[in-house]
Every structure is written in C-alpha cells, then in structure tokens.
Amino acid sequence: MKIINLVIIILIVCSVNSLAQEIDIYKRPVQVERSHNFDVQHYRLKLTFDLDRKEFWGENKVTLNSLSDEFKECILDAKELVVTQVLNHLNVPLKFNQSDSKLIVYLSRAYSYKEEVIFTIKYHAKDPKKGFFFSDETPRNPKMISTDSFPNEARHWFPCYDYPNDKVTMELIATVQKPNKVLSNGRLVSITENKEDNSVTYHWHQDKPHSTYLSMVAIAPFTVIEDSLGSLPINYWVYEKDVEDARRIFKKTPYMIEFFNKLYGYEYPWAKYDQVETPTQGGGAEATSATILGQNVIYDKKADKDFSWERIIAHEIAHQWWGDLITLRTWSETWLNESFGTYSDYLYTRFDKGEEEGAFALLSKKNSYLREAHERYIRPIVFNRYESPGQNFDSHTYPKGACVLHMLRFILGDKPFFRTLRHFLHKHEFQPVDTHDFMIAVKESTGQNLDWFFEQFIYKPGHPEFEISYQWNENTKKVLLKVAQLQDFSLGIPVYKIPVIIGITTSKGKAAKKVWIKQKEEMFEFEVNEKPLMVRFDEGNYLLKEWTFDKKMDELLYQLKNDDVIGKMWAASELVKFKGDTLVAEELRERIQNDSFWAVRRSSLEALSEVEVDANIKLLKKVCKEKNSKVRTTALQILGDTKNSKYVSFFKERFQKENSYVAQAEALRSLGKCGDRSQISFLKKAANMGSPRNVIKRAADWALKELMKGS
Ligand SMILES: [Zn+2]
CATH class of the missing domain: 2.60.40.1730 (tricorn interacting facor f3 domain)
Known part of the structure; x- marks a missing residue:
C-alpha cells in the first residue's frame, strides 16, 4: 500500500553475521481470512x-x-x-x-x-x-x-x-x-x-x-493539470502555487503507464488516472485510479537530484494493476501488492535509467531487506501473524519480495516470467487473490512446477548465506569451486536448492556456466584453459544472498576495474583488507576519478577513506566538486571527518557554490566538525535556509551542537 520515501543508506553487505530475532513476531496473534454471509x-x-x-x-x-x-x-x-x-x-x-x-x-x-x-x-x-x-x-x-x-x-x-x-x-x-x-x-x-x-x-x-x-x-x-495517454485522461490535482513544479514532477506519468501497459500485457484497467497531493499522506497510497501522494512530492528543480519521487510515482502507478486490479485476499498476502509494486518500480528504473542504475536499485532493495533481517527479525513472506495489517508492510513485503520475484524471473526466463504475470492479471482481474493463485498461474503459463521455489522463499524465512572459495589447479587446468551454505537452520531457514551462474574470466574472455546448488556443501569443477583472472559467483547478481568469497588482492584489483558495477563495488570494499599495499590505494584512486558509474566511484571513495586519507586530500577536494551530488556528499563527509580547521573556508565555499541540498547539508556538518567557533554566526544564518525535509536546517543545528561540545 504505502511507500515512504526515505534516503536509504547503502551498504554492501558482504559479511555473514547472525540474523536477528530482536522482535518475537511469533508472539503476534494468528489471523485468518474474514468470513462474510453477504x-x-x-x-x-x-x-x-x-x-x-x-x-x-x-x-x-x-x-x-x-x-x-x-x-x-x-x-x-x-x-x-x-x-x-x-x-x-x-x-x-x-x-x-x-x-x-x-x-x-x-x-x-x-x-x-x-x-x-x-x-x-x-x-x-x-x-x-x-x-x-x-x-x-x-x-x-x-x-x-x-x-x-x-x-x-x-x-x-x-x-x-x-x-x-x-x-x-x-x-x-x-x-x-x-x-x-x-x-x-x-x-x-x-x-x-x-x-x-x-x-x-x-x-x-x-x-x-x-x-x-x-x-x-x-x-x-485544486488546480487540475490535464494530461493524457491516447484516450486515457491523466490529471494532476495540485495546489495552485504548485502548478509549475507539478508539471515537471508528473510529466513522465503517461510514459510510465505506457511502459507498464506493454510490460504486463494488460492495458491500464481504469477510466482515468489521477494523482493528488495532500497534507495527510506520508508517501503514496494507491487508491483506484486516484493515487494519493504526500505534498512533499512537490519540490523545486534543485531538489530533483536528491529528493526525486519518480520511483514512488512509478510504484503507485504499478499498483493500479498490482493491488487495485487484483488485490490481496488477506493481509497475510501483502507481497502480492507490494513486492509486485516494488519489483515494478525496479523494472521502471532499469528501463528508464539503464542497466547500471537498475542494478544499483536492486542492490538497494536487497540491502534494505538484509538490514531488517539483521536488526529486527526474519519471517516468511506470507505471514498470518499480526496485530494490525500495517505490521506486515515491512522490508520483507517490499524489497525482499521484489528480490524473490527477480529470482523467479531468473529461474523461469524472461518470456515465461512476463507471460505468467500477464496470465495472472487476466485470469484474476477484479478479484482478490492469494499466493496459491499465483503459483497456479506459474504452472498454467509455463508448465513448470515451482512449488519448491515458493516453499523456500515465500513460506520459509531467511535467505542463503554462502561461503565461497576456489582453487586453480595448473596441472589439471581446472577450477575447483567450493560452495557452503552457512545460514542458521535452527531458525527454520532451509538448505536452498537454487541455480547460480559462475562466471570465469581469462585473458581469452568470459565463460558463464549455470550450476544447481542443492546441498549444504558442494564442490564444482570447471575446465579452464588458463589461470582465471576472475571467478565470479552469481554472475548477473540474480540471487538474494549474503556471501563471503575469499579472494587474493590481484583478483580483487582486476574485479574492481573490470567487473559489472555490483562486482566493482564489492571488490572496492574487500580491498580494504589489503590496506597498506600501495597498489590498492592507487587503483581506488583510479576508479574514483575514472569509473563511469557514480556508485562505483563512491564505493571506491569509501574504501579509500579506510585505506589512507591524509595522502589524498587534494583528490578529496577535487571529488567534492565532481558531477554526482551523492559522490560529492561522501567526499565532503570524509574530508570533514579529518576535523581539520584549515578546511573551514573550503566547506563554506562548497556550501555557497553547491547546487545540491544534501551536499550543502554535508558541507555544514563538516564545518561543524572543524571545531572553529567563529563559524557560529555563519551556521546560524545557514539554518534559516529553506530546503526539502529541512535538511539544511537540521545539518546546521547539528553542526552548531558539534561546535558547542565540551563548552
Ligand atoms: Zn506500494
């Protein structure tokens, strides 16, 4: 139902830690579907x-x-x-x-x-x-x-x-x-x-x-801004003063509907599509043909880069099919609305912004679920224990379910997967549904019985935690890959049966081979004509998993430079283990300056900050001015963590010249860390500046507190 726009802290989760059961969700009462005699x-x-x-x-x-x-x-x-x-x-x-x-x-x-x-x-x-x-x-x-x-x-x-x-x-x-x-x-x-x-x-x-x-x-x-997609009326109901921003913010709506029309193979089901801003909604709510959005959906052009609601707008549109056309039968089945909505917003991101942004969006969803799994609880996705339905609208329902759908797509293949979605929608249009309806739709559309898949990922809690290692045998010209599943089986997490692609790169190119993991511990052999430059587990990043993969520095350096963006980010974080080696800092610096994808630059920057900072001040200052505001923000934060008062004028200049509210806020926090109390009046003045969600004021207040520490 609802989606809240939070700034998500992205972590590459690569270590295997124990999962949390901080909240005993099994103490919640069992709920059953309501009966009715009319x-x-x-x-x-x-x-x-x-x-x-x-x-x-x-x-x-x-x-x-x-x-x-x-x-x-x-x-x-x-x-x-x-x-x-x-x-x-x-x-x-x-x-x-x-x-x-x-x-x-x-x-x-x-x-x-x-x-x-x-x-x-x-x-x-x-x-x-x-x-x-x-x-x-x-x-x-x-x-x-x-x-x-x-x-x-x-x-x-x-x-x-x-x-x-x-x-x-x-x-x-x-x-x-x-x-x-x-x-x-x-x-x-x-x-x-x-x-x-x-x-x-x-x-x-x-x-x-x-x-x-x-x-x-x-x-x-309201002022009603009229738009359309063919004969479908599309309107934006906004306060009069918001008209100009609303035109910019909602302008992709027809394009999104057209995308979903084609993707789902089911024409938009309702007489019209409206979006309305209100003061009483936090995020978005998918009322049929009339999505209700929080008034924070409206922001100025400068905020586009950091506060975009584009994903939420796409997510709520997707609900017109997933939630409104077909609807969860009970609140135990929240994933049928939200995982499909969340997977749809990923698919839109992938379509509109390209493969790398898509991969990053999916990684963010995985990490969002993993945080909940580590810090709060794990539960089966279909879950009939709750005091109120809202309890099931968590990171199992939104991102985990979306990642599970991505795995299902990987196993079925693109055409059978989307054929299944189309069949499911047409068969159950205007009806309530449950997961068994979807499982049957898979069978009817593909002939495949995937009950085992649903049993593992929908009806059981948790996710696989792999420990991976490999050896190269020069004599036999073979890679021997060892895969162990280390999840805590006492929590009801199964030993997973799942296919995975192993990518092996040599000087001649890359070979990818699909293998099926079925046991707690398994060995796989691959014939390779020469020593691999890189061995990749889960090429394509299809699986929802945690993993450790012990690699030598040379391979990680190669991976940092040559893998896909997810692999590069992982390699950057792993290279911290080799801090002290000059090659590591050198390659990280190279990626920070030359990688085409911002999140790789940022991950490399974060890794470099753990390897060596003082020798890289000039580079950090340069990165504070690079083209992506998120990378700039991280650079400002790292430079601020040096707590060196000689950067006071630099942070003030960045605050004044920045065109990102979030980077400006970081410049203020860094200024606060410098410990120069003569900056109090500057910070007080900055606190008066308006910004989305008051990020500037909150940062200025934080910086002022930081300055007053110890007084
Ligand atoms: Zn939703």
Whole structure:
C-alpha cells in the first residue's frame, strides 16, 4: 500500500553475521481470512460537508446479495460515525443497532441465498481521527479534506464491509462550496452547479469492482493539470502555487503507464488516472485510479537530484494493476501488492535509467531487506501473524519480495516470467487473490512446477548465506569451486536448492556456466584453459544472498576495474583488507576519478577513506566538486571527518557554490566538525535556509551542537 520515501543508506553487505530475532513476531496473534454471509455489489455514497466545523453528513445506499439461506441481519463496519436512520428499498425504516465498531441492520425479513438486499444508511461524523481528515489552511496547503482508507479505515467515513476479500462498485456524489473541487475513484459522471447556494455537486462512478481500502475522496480548491495517454485522461490535482513544479514532477506519468501497459500485457484497467497531493499522506497510497501522494512530492528543480519521487510515482502507478486490479485476499498476502509494486518500480528504473542504475536499485532493495533481517527479525513472506495489517508492510513485503520475484524471473526466463504475470492479471482481474493463485498461474503459463521455489522463499524465512572459495589447479587446468551454505537452520531457514551462474574470466574472455546448488556443501569443477583472472559467483547478481568469497588482492584489483558495477563495488570494499599495499590505494584512486558509474566511484571513495586519507586530500577536494551530488556528499563527509580547521573556508565555499541540498547539508556538518567557533554566526544564518525535509536546517543545528561540545 504505502511507500515512504526515505534516503536509504547503502551498504554492501558482504559479511555473514547472525540474523536477528530482536522482535518475537511469533508472539503476534494468528489471523485468518474474514468470513462474510453477504456479498456487497454496490455502495452509492452521498456526502455533504461543513469544512469550518469539520463535520460531514452521509447517505450510503448499499446493494448486496445474501450468501446465506436465511439472511436476517447485516453487520457492517462503522467507526466514529453516528448512524441516524436506516431505510429499506421502499423507504421503510429498519431497526439497527450500533456499537463502537459495528452497525447491525435488522432486515424486515429473512432473505435467501443470492437474493438482493438494498438499504440506505444515513449518518454523520465530526472530525474523525482516522481515515477521513479535515486539514486547516497552512502556508503549505489550503483548507481541505482528504482520506486514507488503508488498511481498514474506510469504515471511518462510510459504513461498509471493510475487508479486501470483497470487491464492489461504488458511486460518490459529493456537494461542496465553490471553488472547491472533488476527486474520487472512477469516471466523472457529472458536475452540477447548484445556483441557490453557490455549491457544486460532483458525481464519480467506480464502475469496475475494487476493495473498500482503495476508495478515496479529496476536496480542495485544486488546480487540475490535464494530461493524457491516447484516450486515457491523466490529471494532476495540485495546489495552485504548485502548478509549475507539478508539471515537471508528473510529466513522465503517461510514459510510465505506457511502459507498464506493454510490460504486463494488460492495458491500464481504469477510466482515468489521477494523482493528488495532500497534507495527510506520508508517501503514496494507491487508491483506484486516484493515487494519493504526500505534498512533499512537490519540490523545486534543485531538489530533483536528491529528493526525486519518480520511483514512488512509478510504484503507485504499478499498483493500479498490482493491488487495485487484483488485490490481496488477506493481509497475510501483502507481497502480492507490494513486492509486485516494488519489483515494478525496479523494472521502471532499469528501463528508464539503464542497466547500471537498475542494478544499483536492486542492490538497494536487497540491502534494505538484509538490514531488517539483521536488526529486527526474519519471517516468511506470507505471514498470518499480526496485530494490525500495517505490521506486515515491512522490508520483507517490499524489497525482499521484489528480490524473490527477480529470482523467479531468473529461474523461469524472461518470456515465461512476463507471460505468467500477464496470465495472472487476466485470469484474476477484479478479484482478490492469494499466493496459491499465483503459483497456479506459474504452472498454467509455463508448465513448470515451482512449488519448491515458493516453499523456500515465500513460506520459509531467511535467505542463503554462502561461503565461497576456489582453487586453480595448473596441472589439471581446472577450477575447483567450493560452495557452503552457512545460514542458521535452527531458525527454520532451509538448505536452498537454487541455480547460480559462475562466471570465469581469462585473458581469452568470459565463460558463464549455470550450476544447481542443492546441498549444504558442494564442490564444482570447471575446465579452464588458463589461470582465471576472475571467478565470479552469481554472475548477473540474480540471487538474494549474503556471501563471503575469499579472494587474493590481484583478483580483487582486476574485479574492481573490470567487473559489472555490483562486482566493482564489492571488490572496492574487500580491498580494504589489503590496506597498506600501495597498489590498492592507487587503483581506488583510479576508479574514483575514472569509473563511469557514480556508485562505483563512491564505493571506491569509501574504501579509500579506510585505506589512507591524509595522502589524498587534494583528490578529496577535487571529488567534492565532481558531477554526482551523492559522490560529492561522501567526499565532503570524509574530508570533514579529518576535523581539520584549515578546511573551514573550503566547506563554506562548497556550501555557497553547491547546487545540491544534501551536499550543502554535508558541507555544514563538516564545518561543524572543524571545531572553529567563529563559524557560529555563519551556521546560524545557514539554518534559516529553506530546503526539502529541512535538511539544511537540521545539518546546521547539528553542526552548531558539534561546535558547542565540551563548552
Ligand atoms: Zn506500494
């Protein structure tokens, strides 16, 4: 559902440490799929509002079919809503009873299986705490209304069956005072002006079924920027002052939808696609055909390089298929929404920014999962223990599942993998699904039984931890590769069966061979005509794994220069073991200055900072001005760590000349580390500068504290 835009600290995790079980997630209660004795067909919602008093009045006409042979009472979810009347289809009042969280409607007779039941609930609410938000006007946003129905908060703004295993169509008819506008799910049927009171009524129709947690309404004096993809209307609902930035930020939306249309082999399913900014959302939420985004999505051009929401925009678009068209049946199955959404944002990055940025994006996802595995817990991806659904929206659900999909693609092959996705979407469109539906889709699309794969990576916790080494035998001309699996089997982690590609590079070129790992410890032999320059485990970086691979310095130096970007970054971090050897510093310096990919330059810089700093000040200063802001930031930080007051004027100059907020912030922190208290007024002045997420102010405040230490 939600994705929060955090600046991720990237670590190359290459050591095998024990996995954490800091939180005993097995103490959480077991949850089962909710049962229901009726099947809702349609909600027709009519809403009016008093924005000043933060009140609203609603009418929900519910159409449902009985799933029972004797259906007499209908129990709906309703929280913070005061129900005043329930009328049957003939407008005859029905008895009802309301508790804190439920509304029981007593029907006038017993209905039989599949019989249609219609009744209308009248209710009102005042400033709900959840689900439905009245926001005051601030310098950033106008007075407005927004919703967040995820995961079970729709019940805070309309009585409903609020669980994702039922799909419904909906209408929303909302009357507001001008100049407010109303956005909701589906197709805009009409806008009617009510001259008598200067109000306007919007009628929206979500005419294809979806789940209640995907319902939304947003009301504000928005400016609507119109865009399109062929006949598909695409609109951006933003505050008037944000129009210029919004045009730049959202401009790739049609291109992204077109990319996913082709990739999934399923045309975008809804009548339109809208994106709206709100003050009440942290990241993004994939309401059907109307994605809700936090207002931090809007930033100035300077912030593009460090605070881009492009990945989130792509991720939420992908949810229009993964989450909205097909929907998790229970909250144990969060990966069916989020891993597919997260894998999709990787696929978009790979498509739009190229292979190296794609590889880096996937590495970031792996590391994000590994951090959770080491610092918090491991769990199976499909997991039915939680107090609230939100607990399952973690780094197992988002990045781990995405990495698992990448492995599945590797095992199946590109065409069968995407054929499976297409089949899965078409077969289950507008339905709730679970993992078994996906496993069957794999079988139906490819003929392959991959139950063993799902058993290992979806239904069991953890990941493989490999210890790899090899020997070259000059006499037999063979490489003998030893692979051991060292994961902690007592935690329920299996001995993995998985294919892996071994890449062997000699002066004649590279040979790649796929082998199957099946045991705790195995040896593999490869005939090679000469001593290899480099032996690579998991060529292509398909596996979600941790590993150690003891290599000699010569091979690491070769790898740093010649491997793919992931291998280069790993080699840079491994070379720290050979600190003191002049060749190491020399090669790292060479990569810092000449590698074409920024993350390799940065990893080399980080490695160099552990090998030798003082001899490289001139280079560090040069790198503080290089083209990539992330590399510059790291260089500024390393130079700052020398805590040398002679760089004060350099850091001040960098702060003034930088065109990256994040690098500017680092320059201030480094200034603070220099210990020169005459810089206090400079830092105080800098603290007043506006910046996304206040990075400049926070850095200036940190630097001031650093300067005052010991006083
Ligand atoms: Zn998501």
